[in-house]
Amino acid sequence: MNKNIVLGLFAAALFFPILLPSSQADAQQSNYVATTPRIDGFDVEPVDEPTPGNELEFTLYGSPGGSAAVKIGGATGSVVLVETEAGVYEGTYTIRRRDKINSVSNATANLRLGNRVISAILDEPLIGRAGVGSARNPAPVVRSPVIPNIDRFDVDPPARLATGEDLILMLTGTPGGTASAKIVGVKGKVVLNEIRAGVYEGIYTIKSRDRIAANAAVTGTLRVGDQEKSRVLGQSLVENANSSSRTRPAARCVTCGVVEAINLVEVKGEGTYLGKIAGGLAGALLGSQVGQGRGTTAAEIAAAAGGVFVGNEIEKKMKTTKHYEVVVRLENGGSQTITYNERPNFSVGSKVKVENEALTLIN
Numbered sequence: 528m529n530k531n532i533v534l535g536l537f538a539a540a541l542f543f544p545i546l547l548p549s550s551q552a553d554a555q556q557s558n559y560v561a562t563t564p565r566i567d568g569f570d571v572e573p574v575d576e577p578t579p580g581n582e583l584e585f586t587l588y589g590s591p592g593g594s595a596a597v598k599i600g601g602a603t604g605s606v607v608l609v610e611t612e613a614g615v616y617e618g619t620y621t622i623r624r625r626d627k628i629n630s631v632s633n634a635t636a637n638l639r640l641g642n643r644v645i646s647a648i649l650d651e652p653l654i655g656r657a658g659v660g661s662a663r664n665p666a667p668v669v670r671s672p673v674i675p676n677i678d679r680f681d682v683d684p685p686a687r688l689a690t691g692e693d694l695i696l697m698l699t700g701t702p703g704g705t706a707s708a709k710i711v712g713v714k715g716k717v718v719l720n721e722i723r724a725g726v727y728e729g730i731y732t733i734k735s736r737d738r739i740a741a742n743a744a745v746t747g748t749l750r751v752g753d754q755e756k757s758r759v760l761g762q763s764l765v766e767n768a769n770s771s772s773r774t775r776p777a778a779r780c781v782t783c784g785v786v787e788a789i790n791l792v793e794v795k796g797e798g799t800y801l802g803k804i805a806g807g808l809a810g811a812l813l814g815s816q817v818g819q820g821r822g823t824t825a826a827e828i829a830a831a832a833g834g835v836f837v838g839n840e841i842e843k844k845m846k847t848t849k850h851y852e853v854v855v856r857l858e859n860g861g862s863q864t865i866t867y868n869e870r871p872n873f874s875v876g877s878k879v880k881v882e883n884e885a886l887t888l889i890n
Contacts, residue, residue: 563863564590564640566647567614567731568707570715573655577628580621583653585634586715587616588731593640599653600634601627608636612734630654647718650705650750675701675751677758682745686766690735694764696747698727704751710764712739719747741765782881783889784857786873794848853886855879 568588574581585597587608595608595616603625608616616638622628634649677700685692696708698719706719706727714736719727727749733739745760851867865886873879878889 563643564593564638564645565730566590566636566638566645566718567729568715568717569636569647569649571634571649571651571653573651573653574622575655577622577626577654579624579626583620583622583634585618585620585636587636587638587647588614588715588717588734589616589638589645590614590640593638595636595638598635598637599628600632601629602632612736614732615734615736628653648705650707650716650748673701673751674754675704675749675756677701677747677749677756680747680758680760682760682762682764684762684764684766685733688733688739688741688765690733690737692733694731694733696729696731696745698747698749698758699725700727700749700756701725701751704749706747706749708748709746710739711743711745713737739764782857784855784863784879784881786853786875786877786879786886787856787862788854789871789873789875790852790854791870792850792852794850855881855886857881 566587566589568586570586572584574583583599583606585606585608587595587597589595591610591613593610593616595610595618596605597608597618597620598605599620602620603623604620606618606620608618611617630652632653634653636647636649638645638647677698679697679699681697683695683697685694694710694717696717696719698706698708700706702721702725704721704727706721706729707716708719708729708731709716710731713731713734717729717731719729722728741763743764745764746757747760748755748757750756851870853865853867853871853873855863855865857863863881865881865884871886873886873888879886880889
């Protein structure tokens with residue numbers, strides 16, 4: 528068989544299968560939806576002393592279906608948190624001899640969902656009161672010029688305390704601090720994010736493991752520097768319970784907002800060795816035609832090199848994907864990004880509501 532025909536068939540056999548991975552990638556892309564993860568709480572069971580063998584038990588509450596880990600300052604390793612229940616991640620770190628953990632060491636939790644990551648820094652010490660200020664772990668003396676103040680601490684309660692219901696906690700006070708809430712019957716703390724200057728808000732979704740009563744004590748804490756202020760919630764956790772003596776804050780849509788931007792995002796594909804081989808063979812085949820089929824070796828090498836580049840670029844082009852990212856500015860001051868594979872029928876300025884990782888128009 529003619530050498531040129533053999534080369535041509537071999538190049539075609541290698542080149543056309545490239546279409547299949549691209550199609551599979553497109554199919555996977557059509558099912559891809561980017562969701563911004565959320566951390567609702569991050570807590571630790573501290574140890575009295577950071578001696579080798581003692582264990583730090585971490586709990587993180589957030590978006591379900593993700594992967595979570597904690598990095599500890601002064602530790603030689605990190606800890607992976609396992610999702611023990613939907614949205615509940617737990618893990619234990621055993622202190623090692625080489626660790627340099629002390630009373631001022633911090634811990635940072637990362638929660639990944641798809642290609643998005645969110646972080647939270649622990650707002651309490653890893654070493655319990657017995658270890659603070661000890662000879663082994665001397666606590667630095669720091670004086671903060673700002674004494675935090677809490678003006679108001681409220682909850683927007685659900686109709687019933689059932690699994691899946693949301694408790695929306697709101698604290699108003701000194702800006703620029705870190706706020707959290709502790710609910711009796713819930714393991715860990717609820718993180719309250721500063722959505723506006725001096726306004727902190729957090730949402731806790733009730734889990735099946737929780738044992739929350741309508742009159743459960745809830746303590747809000749605001750820390751600025753090394754100074755801390757706490758306040759106990761003065762209302763029921765159930766809607767309309769004891770309504771004669773309780774004042775429920777005005778209900779509001781925490782998932783409603785306005786479309787702020789619609790961005791077209793192009794993700795370029797990566798070339799593989801298949802595209803390079805196919806392109807190189809095709810280039811060599813063309814090079815061999817120089818001089819009426821009596822091409823020189825130099826011509827064939829040059830054409831093959833060019834073919835490698837072209838084949839690689841063609842494969843990248845074939846694997847390039849596009850999607851639209853819709854940025855929503857929520858009424859509470861936060862933002863959320865929802866991804867669509869096709870351009871949605873929204874425009875900038877549209878009033879929308881975030882529901883089940885998608886947007887619906889609000890009339």
